[in-house]
Amino acid sequence: MPRPPHEVAPPAEKAFLIAVDTGDDPGWTAEDSLAELASLATTAGAEVVGAEWQNRRHADPNWYIGKGKAEELVAAKNETGFDLLIADDELSPAQQKSLENLLKVKVIDRSRLILDIFAQHARTHEGRLQVELAQLEYQLPRLTRLWTHLSRTGGGIGTRGPGESQLETDRRIIRERIKRLRERVEQVRQQRATASRSRDRRLVPTVSIVGYTNAGKSSLLNALVGSEVVRAEDRLFATLDPTSRQVKLGEGQTVIVTDTVGFIHKLPHQLVDAFRATLEEVTRADVLLEVVDAADPHFPEHRVTVQTVLDELGAGDKPRVVAFNKADLLDRSARNGETPAPIIAGAVLVSARTGYGLEALKAEIAALLASLWVEVDVALPYTAGELLARVRERGTVELDYRARDVRVHGRIAPSLAGELEAAAASWRESLRDGQ
Numbered sequence: 001m002p003r004p005p006h007e008v009a010p011p012a013e014k015a016f017l018i019a020v021d022t023g024d025d026p027g028w029t030a031e032d033s034l035a036e037l038a039s040l041a042t043t044a045g046a047e048v049v050g051a052e053w054q055n056r057r058h059a060d061p062n063w064y065i066g067k068g069k070a071e072e073l074v075a076a077k078n079e080t081g082f083d084l085l086i087a088d089d090e091l092s093p094a095q096q097k098s099l100e101n102l103l104k105v106k107v108i109d110r111s112r113l114i115l116d117i118f119a120q121h122a123r124t125h126e127g128r129l130q131v132e133l134a135q136l137e138y139q140l141p142r143l144t145r146l147w148t149h150l151s152r153t154g155g156g157i158g159t160r161g162p163g164e165s166q167l168e169t170d171r172r173i174i175r176e177r178i179k180r181l182r183e184r185v186e187q188v189r190q191q192r193a194t195a196s197r198s199r200d201r202r203l204v205p206t207v208s209i210v211g212y213t214n215a216g217k218s219s220l221l222n223a224l225v226g227s228e229v230v231r232a233e234d235r236l237f238a239t240l241d242p243t244s245r246q247v248k249l250g251e252g253q254t255v256i257v258t259d260t261v262g263f264i265h266k267l268p269h270q271l272v273d274a275f276r277a278t279l280e281e282v283t284r285a286d287v288l289l290e291v292v293d294a295a296d297p298h299f300p301e302h303r304v305t306v307q308t309v310l311d312e313l314g315a316g317d318k319p320r321v322v323a324f325n326k327a328d329l330l331d332r333s334a335r336n337g338e339t340p341a342p343i344i345a346g347a348v349l350v351s352a353r354t355g356y357g358l359e360a361l362k363a364e365i366a367a368l369l370a371s372l373w374v375e376v377d378v379a380l381p382y383t384a385g386e387l388l389a390r391v392r393e394r395g396t397v398e399l400d401y402r403a404r405d406v407r408v409h410g411r412i413a414p415s416l417a418g419e420l421e422a423a424a425a426s427w428r429e430s431l432r433d434g435q
Contacts, residue, residue: 049081073103376410384427
């Protein structure tokens with residue numbers, strides 16, 4: 001919502017970033033991770049004024065960085081005027097308190113920063129529910145007396161037990177709110193499951209787009225559809241709420257493609273849990289379309305992050321096509337379409353911006369879906385006309401019309417094969433009973 005003309009926007013917070021490099025994160029140095037943290041801070045609306053990192057065997061339990069390094073931040077504060085300190089890893093309450101007492105500024109960590117960005121970008125009621133749940137679950141173990149304002153939402157007189165402290169009251173209020181939010185998110189999950197079953201009955205194959213944040217997932221969906229169905233922006237987590245659209249692959253084949261929330265290094269587990277209802281779209285998909293920013297030098301590490309989250313969701317082994325996006329930044333032919341897009345082991349070089357490789361990508365998705373089909377050879381009664389019609393639509397089959405039944409043989413989608421086998425078994429049983 002635009003700010004009224006008479007209202008002046010508050011000045012951007014000046015953020016200083018800190019990190020500890022323990023060497024336990026293959027492919028990621030503290031400097032690399034801080035560069036991504038700076039992008040996150042900028043996305044959240046802060047002005048990054050400096051950064052420091054320290055090589056340590058492990059983070060200091062009281063200060064995150066060592067005490068000496070923490071004391072050096074006082075001089076950095078005087079020099080840069082920062083009023084916000086952001087740590088690259090999740091801080092314990094003790095670490096956060098120590099740094100706040102020393103520096104007299106607000107101290108947050110990467111998880112809190114990502115949660116704040118999600119809160120800014122959630123547009124739908126569903127998205128806001130899931131973000132609020134994640135925020136409260138993050139805050140509960142860090143609860144301090146700063147949260148005492150929450151007690152006023154509990155109904156006032158008569159709402160507290162004898163001798164119950166204000167802090168305990170706040171914790172109880174948050175736990176009750178978390179419980180209600182979990183129930184509402186579960187309702188969202190059930191609604192999505194119902195919608196998915198409806199798609200299954202129509203037997204339209206489903207493809208879920210996954211990938212690192214800002215890899216170009218929304219841009220690729222727009223390019224596949226042929227119109228702007230998702231607002232694509234060059235910023236982290238521009239899209240939170242899933243969007244599904246029909247995409248024509250060619251030769252009459254249509255799929256439902258869903259754009260999902262992007263993943264990121266050190267994604268807060270609260271977000272994965274809260275957004276599980278949304279991310280289950282990934283587990284229900286027939287095929288995953290993994291979008292990779294081919295122009296990013298850290299794309300191998302990004303793919304590891306994506307795989308880790310997919311494994312956590314139980315979708316790590318799903319069939320997938322990989323789209324190496326932003327090819328126009330790497331290859332002149334991708335800008336002017338001089339040569340066909342290469343396809344290597346299920347991976348396609350594409351550019352959502354120029355359209356390069358899109359036809360090859362559609363063909364690869366179609367081929368993968370076809371490879372998942374199964375052979376069938378069954379007999380159905382003539383009364384199964386509706387099922388036979390769907391078989392003709394969704395499979396590559398031959399129908400032999402015989403005296404008592406119709407023989408169906410060929411290749412069809414697994415979901416339809418199960419329905420076909422069940423109908424054939426019922427038909428065989430009726431024939432035996434009639435003898």
